[in-house]
Amino acid sequence: xxxxxxxxxxxxxxxxxxxxxxxxxxxxxxxxxxxxxxxxxxxxxxxxxxxxxxxxxxxxxxxxxxxxxxxxxxxxxxxxxxxxxxxxxxxxxxxxxxxxxxxxxxxxxxxxxxxxxxxxxxxxxxxxxxxxxxxxxxxxxxxxxxxxxxxxxxxxxxxxxxxxxxxxxxxxxxxxxxxxxxxxxxxxxxxxxxxxxxxxxxxxxxxxxxxxxxxxxxxxxxxxxxxxxxxxxxxxxxxxxxxxxxxxxxxxxxxxxxxxxx
Amino acid sequence: xxxxxxxxxxxxxxxxxxxxxxxxxxxxxxxxxxxxxxxxxxxxxxxxxxxxxxxxxxxxxxxxxxxxxxxxxxxxxxxxxxxxxxxxxxxxxxxxxxxxxxxxxxxxxxxxxxxxxxxxxxxxxxxxxxxxxxxxxxxxxxxxxxxxxxxxxxxxxxxxxxxxxxxxxxxxxxxxxxxxxxxxxxxxxxxxxxxxxxxxxxxxxxxxxxxxxxxxxxxxxxxxxxxxxxxxxxxxxxxxxxxxxxxxxxxxxxxxxxxxxxxxxxxxxxxxxxxxxxxxxxxxxxxxxxxxxxxxxxxxxxxxxxxxxxxxxxxxxxxxxxxxxxxxxxxxxxxxxxxxxxxxxxxxxxxxxxxxxxxxxxxxxxxxxxxxxxxxxxxxxxxxxx
Numbered sequence: 316x317x318x319x320x321x322x323x324x325x326x327x328x329x330x331x332x333x334x335x336x337x338x339x340x341x342x343x344x345x346x347x348x349x350x351x352x353x354x355x356x357x358x359x360x361x362x363x364x365x366x367x368x369x370x371x372x373x374x375x376x377x378x379x380x381x382x383x384x385x386x387x388x389x390x391x392x393x394x395x396x397x398x399x400x401x402x403x404x405x406x407x408x409x410x411x412x413x414x415x416x417x418x419x420x421x422x423x424x425x426x427x428x429x430x431x432x433x434x435x436x437x438x439x440x441x442x443x444x445x446x447x448x449x450x451x452x453x454x455x456x457x458x459x460x461x462x463x464x465x466x467x468x469x470x471x472x473x474x475x476x477x478x479x480x481x482x483x484x485x486x487x488x489x490x491x492x493x494x495x496x497x498x499x500x501x502x503x504x505x506x507x508x509x510x511x512x513x514x515x516x517x518x519x520x521x522x523x524x525x526x527x528x529x530x531x532x533x534x535x536x537x538x539x540x541x542x543x544x545x546x547x548x549x550x551x552x553x554x555x556x557x558x559x560x561x562x563x564x565x566x567x568x569x570x571x572x573x574x575x576x577x
Numbered sequence: 578x579x580x581x582x583x584x585x586x587x588x589x590x591x592x593x594x595x596x597x598x599x600x601x602x603x604x605x606x607x608x609x610x611x612x613x614x615x616x617x618x619x620x621x622x623x624x625x626x627x628x629x630x631x632x633x634x635x636x637x638x639x640x641x642x643x644x645x646x647x648x649x650x651x652x653x654x655x656x657x658x659x660x661x662x663x664x665x666x667x668x669x670x671x672x673x674x675x676x677x678x679x680x681x682x683x684x685x686x687x688x689x690x691x692x693x694x695x696x697x698x699x700x701x702x703x704x705x706x707x708x709x710x711x712x713x714x715x716x717x718x719x720x721x722x723x724x725x726x727x728x729x730x731x732x733x734x735x736x737x738x739x740x741x742x743x744x745x746x747x748x749x750x751x752x753x754x755x756x757x758x759x760x761x762x763x764x765x766x767x768x769x770x771x772x773x774x775x776x777x778x779x780x781x782x783x784x785x786x787x788x789x790x791x792x793x794x795x796x797x798x799x800x801x802x803x804x805x806x807x808x809x810x811x812x813x814x815x816x817x818x819x820x821x822x823x824x825x826x827x828x829x830x831x832x833x834x835x836x837x838x839x840x841x842x843x844x845x846x847x848x849x850x851x852x853x854x855x856x857x858x859x860x861x862x863x864x865x866x867x868x869x870x871x872x873x874x875x876x877x878x879x880x881x882x883x884x885x886x887x888x889x890x891x892x893x894x895x896x897x898x899x900x901x902x903x904x905x906x907x908x909x910x911x912x913x914x915x916x917x918x919x920x921x922x923x924x925x926x927x928x929x930x931x932x933x934x935x936x937x938x939x940x941x942x943x944x945x946x947x948x949x950x951x952x953x954x955x956x957x958x959x960x961x962x963x
Contacts, residue, residue, distance in 0.1 A: 385859050408867070411864070415863070416860075418856055420856050422854075422856035422860035424857065424875055440864065440865040440866060440870075468958035469958075470958055
């Protein structure tokens with residue numbers, strides 16, 4: 316698929332140092348009566364690139380949305396960059412400052428220009444002077460290769476451009492971890508590549524990334540580890556080559572056969 | 578077999594003459610079918626029947642010169658055919674200022690000029706500290722205007738200066754005319770928007786006490802007619818207040834009008850809030866914005882933009898509803914005009930007064946409407962995909 320055409324990324328064996336970025340222990344979540352996440356145990360090390368896949372409704376998105384408290388978990392613990400997620404607003408704020416998120420539907424602010432989208436959080440959350448924030452924003456807009464769109468409004472950009480702006484907007488907060496929630500699912504096929512390329516760029520720089528996606532080409536070339544989820548559980552996790560070659564569980568095999576042969 | 582045609586060789590031709598220009602426009606909009614043709618002709622006939630007599634009365638036959646009622650009357654004492662605009666000329670002061678003392682009307686004029694002067698800089702596009710200046714003006718001007726209207730030296734009645742001094746106090750019961758209408762309307766408009774925003778947020782709040790209070794407040798005020806609110810505030814409220822506690826009737830009316838329209842405003846704003854996708858909240862939260870900043874920077878600017886037409890709709894309604902204060906004995910524009918109609922010197926020219934009132938109300942309401950359209954265009958930021 317698309318990602319196979321990309322520049323080969325150096326597959327550095329994840330530096331399995333003691334530097335833990337995210338740790339989830341015995342995490343559960345319910346929507347009313349419905350048990351969405353069941354006993355999630357996951358440790359993410361700094362610099363790791365993790366792809367999370369699984370059938371729709373398996374809880375992948377919900378899981379990564381728990382990391383920055385867009386969803387609340389009801390049992391177990393989540394520690395992000397040494398800060399435990401609790402109802403303490405200060406902790407939540409601290410974690411959100413370290414964690415960037417990119418959404419399926421971009422969620423750019425339509426009433427602000429691209430540049431203003433990027434400078435808003437640095438100015439209001441980090442109290443950065445406007446000049447500095449704009450400089451940072453232009454740096455990241457250049458990195459996602461759309462500095463010339465800075466003065467436009469999101470509504471005037473294509474989907475792929477909007478998603479790249481969304482990535483730049485998150486990067487402006489200088490996060491340690493980036494969450495991607497199906498970043499290419501709402502894009503036209505010809506725009507998927509430009510977004511994936513940007514993500515590859517980020518990966519090369521050593522960003523800790525959790526990516527929910529169906530782009531198996533991307534998973535194969537970029538991920539250190541692939542996590543397969545089904546019905547709210549982590550069914551299997553492995554290095555990409557092993558994962559695709561020798562899926563251990565029947566459910567993974569079924570999923571892979573469906574997703575790879577269409 | 579496929580045939581390839583090289584594109585770009587055919588020149589752009591002008592469209593057929595019958596589809597452009599005046600003829601094209603008329604064909605499309607006035608005579609596109611026999612039904613439209615019939616309706617067009619009918620409309621033309623109705624305009625022919627209605628417009629000339631109206632113009633005859635308001636312009637051609639109207640009496641423009643003269644100073645007294647007899648200039649508008651035939652020798653036998655009956656009124657002439659045309660509109661008697663001299664009546665408006667003679668009473669214009671009353672219509673503008675109500676019962677405000679004649680020698681102090683300049684204070685109202687100064688307040689009116691000041692509002693223009695103080696708000697004019699906001700029209701400058703790139704004014705430094707524009708937001709701070711805007712807030713300052715909005716907070717400062719009412720104080721200035723209040724003292725211009727009221728004055729600040731309260732002489733005892735025995736003092737002869739109580740009727741001559743240029744800065745003597747003018748009781749609010751003497752305020753009136755267009756000045757009073759604009760005062761009530763602008764206080765109501767400016768105060769009801771933030772109140773309405775708070776109520777709308779309150780109604781959507783997850784805190785049960787806050788949301789219950791907001792719902793009760795909104796439903797209560799929307800459930801009673803404004804006239805009841807005004808009666809309650811002017812007649813009933815003083816009965817419930819302890820002896821000696823008495824606050825100004827105008828103030829009570831202002832509070833009534835403001836709370837009344839804030840309930841409507843709350844529902845309008847809530848409508849706007851419902852149009853904001855969940856993703857906007859999530860993106861704002863993910864970036865680390867707290868609730869207040871998320872609302873102030875992301876959600877409200879979009880929500881309010883969606884409902885500009887409804888907000889202005891409410892403002893226009895409020896503007897016209899201010900005429901109801903005439904019923905509790907205040908002489909706003911309409912009240913002042915009724916006062917003029919009752920003037921024994923000018924009996925029989927009620928029609929002119931009401932036409933004048935209608936024209937003035939129309940000018941203000943239409944301006945608001947145009948301004949709202951201007952705002953919508955100005956704030957439109959490309960194709961709104963999400």
